[in-house]
Amino acid sequence: MNRKNFLSSIIPLAVSPIAFHNKTVSEFIKQIPSYLKKGDVIGITCPSGHITLEECQPAINKMKEWGFEIRVGNTVGLKDFTFAGADEERLKDLQQMLDDDSVKAVMMGRGGYGAVRIIDRIDFTRFEQKPKWIIGFSDATVLHVHINHNYGIATIHSKMCNSFPEDFAKAEPSQINSIDSIRQCLVGERMKYECTANELNRLGEGIGDLVGGNLSIIENLAGSVSNLSTEGKILFIEDVGEYLYRIDSMLWNLKRSKKLSKLKGLVVGQFRIKPDDPGEEFGKDLYEIVMEKVKEFHYPVCFNFPVGHVKENYALKYGVKHRLVVGEAGAILFDH
């Protein structure tokens, strides 16, 4: 093979995947999508699990009450076993929402499983030029991490359509406040979250971009083009339905891949833990499991933060710079 041919065959390889992997966050000009005004359109799409239109109705009503218009995507109500439609259908719906300039924010119908099956086929070209808010959590962590890592565009980690109470009059204040925090994020209010004092917290202060999400998803993205980068950041984690030993093993994955080494802070959200089977008691609780991984570091650690698969699950501006202050009297997180 002559040199010219050699070069022409190797260049495309070198430009696409390799440069992609080596891109660091500092190379991005971080983008915050435009905040929403009255009359703006919020799209609803389901890249993961199935949900009915009826189940989305409380969210639709509430967001209309906030002054927004709603565009219901084709996947709402669609069902292909556990999924909200076949991969092609979910991909197409999300792609359309991303590309439609009249849609200013996209809320996921629910989590479940399925985003990772389509993420590599989503074309983010238009979205990168005209970013909009992507809203959701749990399986939507795939979207948050992928977008943050590859495009540096801020997103909103929050409850989705399936978490809006049918009757707000009967809902708990923490749930109502959690839902309202989505609106606050969307219209550009400065966010401030307060967390009661916890003797297990490690005191301190840190400033960094807020990243993280569902721990199982973070582990699942390791090694891929959606890999979470945590250096210089405040990391938050939450999970649901996992055994303590699994949480332990996932945190070992983070530790052994150096994702816990250079944090500015660690925010431990809500973990709805699957109880140990009889005779298989793990013998360490969540606090011990976390602290044994981070004891050698010095950044602040805040436990029991209201984010996760619970009613009190505040909207967080993902990828946006935050300041975490963990003090004797409690912890405060606010966008910086």
Added chain:
Amino acid sequence: MTIIPPYLKPGDKIGLVCPAGYMPVEKYQTCIETLYDWGFQVVVGKTPGHQFNYFSGTDKERLDDLQQMMDDPKIKAVLCARGGYGSGRIIDQLDFKKFIKHPKWIIGFSDITVLHSHLFSNYKIASLHAPMAAAFNDDEFKNQYVESLRDALTGKKANYKTETNELNQTGKAKGILVGGNLSLLANITGTPSDINTKNKILFIEDVGEYIYNVDRMMYQLKRSGRLDHLKALIVGSFSEMKDTAIPFGQTAEEAIKALVKEYGYPVCFGFPVGHKKENYTLKVGVKYQLNVSDTFVELKEL
């Protein structure tokens, strides 16, 4: 080149340890007796029969026991009595200095996948993905799968023949064999124990997982490039699979098939490796030839 630890001779000592979950004394007696019947001696470490909550000892105790067995020149192979969970908690504290100079066979599977992958990725030392102590119980110590461990330890080359499966992708391939438990392979991604699958024959198995999670882990392998450049894929047993309230709509095998059908390399399903009785000994890091034909599947050690 892969470093092959010395094969065992009659009278050689095998160390028995538990680097992960607790194992009661009565559960590994038949294993010990069988190893003696095979002509070996057995040195039982401090962790078998020992318990600290879920584990067979504290991290320190499990680490020290495994370290001692690895370093003791009189021990010629180390059999992990069971898996469970816990090897990943101690692996980074193991000191491989002596072991590299005097490699020996590390035996086990499931959680022990961490050790297999770590040894081969970092030191190019072969190890045995093989039945552990419980597989010897209930009169099963005479079956061909347990016997395959004896053959592997004494240097007899394997030639496994097995039935065909309608999901198979036919073809022939030669390559170094790597792999193990899918959950563990996913869990070590990005860590110093990570698996390198390029130009390898990859084998995977799992137990007790949700089908959607098998699918998700397969996507992780795929998205991290671990399926792109295989010589072949061996899918072992995916036993005791669980499904969600709304069904996934595919078996674990069908989900795997959907993800690898685009590749041209041979793929075989239902290979006898995994958390069932049908669990042949495989040498991680050793070259094999796989022949997936229309009528049979053959995995031959080269």
